[in-house]
């Protein structure tokens with residue numbers, strides 16, 4: 001099998017990818033697996049010029065031509081799945097299964113979905129108007145690609161989050177520059193090479209490897225910025241976009257609550273709590289980050305979750321089925337996790353499972369369950385982004401909903417109850433972009449649904465019609481047939497007669513009917 005290094009392309013400014021620039025570490029081993037260029041603001045400006053020059057040709061491919069490339073890419077991902085998984089695992093330290101399910105599975109679905117739906121979501125729309133002055137005219141709304149899109153991605157899902165947003169942007173007819181996280185740039189480089197193999201024209205998709213400054217430079221050159229990352233950086237990106245008056249779509253942090261009601265299937269709830277708090281080592285924006293459990297089932301739920309979490313194997317993934325919980329990808333994240341656990345313990349929380357960093361070269365934190373927690377603790381109010389599950393006992397649903405909403409974030413939530421109608425009503429009361437009843441996180445895989453956050457979790461959304469229309473501007477077109485009057489009634493010269501006629505017409509149109 002080819003190694004990651006063999007698949008690193010020549011970069012646009014001629015720097016070879018190995019030997020200088022930013023070292024990429026495997027968090028599971030501590031070893032440097034590659035080095036990528038740290039692109040300057042000037043290099044980003046040059047890429048932007050090349051991207052702009054390439055865009056009209058790509059737009060001219062039409063949906064059919066573009067979607068053909070995307071469908072080839074779908075097959076490419078499947079044909080090269082092992083290589084893509086090993087690249088993802090090498091730079092994130094996640095498990096084979098976490099890379100397979102949430103990245104390969106996502107990309108396979110997404111390439112096909114956007115290839116099929118882009119022409120539908122972006123089709124010209126014929127509009128009917130109640131406006132009498134345009135009777136007989138053809139009224140249209142069309143979506144026009146914005147031009148050059150900047151995508152800035154985080155390190156937790158290099159394929160799904162960083163690269164995933166490029167797919168609809170490309171399907172819409174834009175060229176794209178992707179700035180992956182400096183921690184995980186290899187997957188994006190590999191995917192760009194794959195797309196080239198599939199026939200994507202040169203410079204339609206470019207990867208700008210670099211640090212935060214490279215991302216900041218990108219915002220200065222694009223027509224729209226799609227950002228996924230922390231709320232702190234998201235605000236900086238939004239400010240920079242506002243200064244340039246370009247649209248920004250922001251997918252930011254979360255602190256997703258899980259509500260377990262007294263009538264829940266406790267075994268199912270415990271399995272879902274365990275999986276969706278520990279999957280990807282908890283480094284998912286829509287991880288279950290806190291659980292509120294009604295008193296009658298609290299003890300049973302805590303016992304089940306603790307037992308299941310203690311059984312999880314943590315460590316370096318040596319292929320399928322080797323471990324359940326992988327590494328902490330981003331070095332400073334380990335300190336945040338330890339700080340949140342220590343803060344909770346110091347304020348009276350009890351650790352029922354895990355609680356410590358594992359010794360050794362790899363960066364691992366034990367899957368951790370905490371009880372006796374409350375909202376004075378960071379672990380209940382700030383994004384931990386680690387393999388932790390704090391569980392809080394609540395008296396009733398009212399308390400659970402109040403605590404779920406006691407958060408600056410509003411990304412996702414889950415409610416477990418056998419009364420699905422009531423569950424749906426409770427879901428509507430939680431201030432989040434997506435809520436699942438008797439499930440968690442699964443909404444993300446439904447590409448027909450918008451995925452976005454409320455409150456400090458973001459602005460805009462990905463997926464669904466809005467997830468591709470945001471990469472376009474809307475253009476209104478009104479066409480008057482050739483057999484039209486020489487002039488309209490309301491035009492010059494003004495006369496008493498036509499003014500009165502118009503007044504009567506307006507009264508007739510808008511002045512009838514009852515008003516209470």
Ligand code: NDP
Nearest residue numbers: 154155180181182211212215216229230233251252253285
């Ligand atoms: P960061 O905000 O630290 O970084 C995100 C990206 O922005 C990186 O590529 C980073 O580059 C870049 N960047 C840093 N500074 C700037 C700047 N001034 N201008 C432009 N770009 C900049 O987030 P993380 O990578 O730590 O990602 C984790 C966060 O992402 C979590 O909070 C998580 O909840 C959130 N997230 C949200 C998702 C959602 O869909 N809502 C999905 C996944 C994650 P570099 O890394 O090189 O510094």
